[in-house]
Amino acid sequence: MTSKRIVLHFPHRLVDQPIVYKLVKDFNLSFNILKASVTPQEEGLMVLELSGQDADFKKGMDYLQSSGLKIQPLSEDVKRNQAKCTDCGVCVPICPVQALAVDPTNRKVIFYEDKCIACELCIKICPAHAMEIHF
Numbered sequence: 730m731t732s733k734r735i736v737l738h739f740p741h742r743l744v745d746q747p748i749v750y751k752l753v754k755d756f757n758l759s760f761n762i763l764k765a766s767v768t769p770q771e772e773g774l775m776v777l778e779l780s781g782q783d784a785d786f787k788k789g790m791d792y793l794q795s796s797g798l799k800i801q802p803l804s805e806d807v808k809r810n811q812a813k814c815t816d817c818g819v820c821v822p823i824c825p826v827q828a829l830a831v832d833p834t835n836r837k838v839i840f841y842e843d844k845c846i847a848c849e850l851c852i853k854i855c856p857a858h859a860m861e862i863h864f
Contacts, residue, residue, distance in 0.1 A: 731786040732778065734763065734803035734847050739773035743797060749777070756789035757781055763803075776803060803847035806863050809840040814859035820851040 739748070744767050752758045758781035767773035781789065793800055816838045821829045828844035829851060831837070840860075851860040 730780065731783050732780040733786075734776065734778045736801050736803055736806060737773075737775045737777065737793065738799035738801075739767060739775070740797055741770055741772055744769055744771065744773045746796070748793070748796065748798070749775075751792065752779065752789050756792065757785045758789050807842065807845050807847050807849075807852075808861050808863060809838075810859045810861055813857045814838060815857050817856065820855055820860060823850045823854050824848075825850070 737748070749760060749762075752760060758779050760780075761778040762775060763778060764776040765774070767775060779786065779789065790800065816831075816836060818831050818836075818838055821831055821838065825848060826844050826846055828841045828846075830839050830841070832839050847862070849862060852862055
């Protein structure tokens with residue numbers, strides 16, 4: 730079973746196509762729309778959590794790419810604003826995948842973007858609002 734949070738960028742020519750319907754009907758994927766901004770004749774954006782069997786998931790991703798949608802992991806949109814960060818470390822224990830850690834040599838918080846699953850727990854708990862999400 731594969732489950733990922735992704736951001737889909739729709740070119741204006743595809744916003745009226747039944748993209749999500751096809752993911753369900755043709756590829757047996759489950760979805761949860763986390764955020765969407767899709768307007769006719771304009772570019773669209775949709776944040777989805779997609780789940781399904783590994784083979785179906787891969788076929789669904791191939792379909793999305795061949796349709797001309799830009800796909801990116803949601804984790805690419807989670808950023809740490811270094812200027813705001815006070816290195817307090819409140820975010821470190823809340824991260825379920827250890828994407829945040831404290832460097833033992835200088836006590837600075839390190840953010841491993843490649844580990845991030847965009848659960849947004851760090852965003853909610855950060856007192857300095859240094860963890861941000863941008864779609």
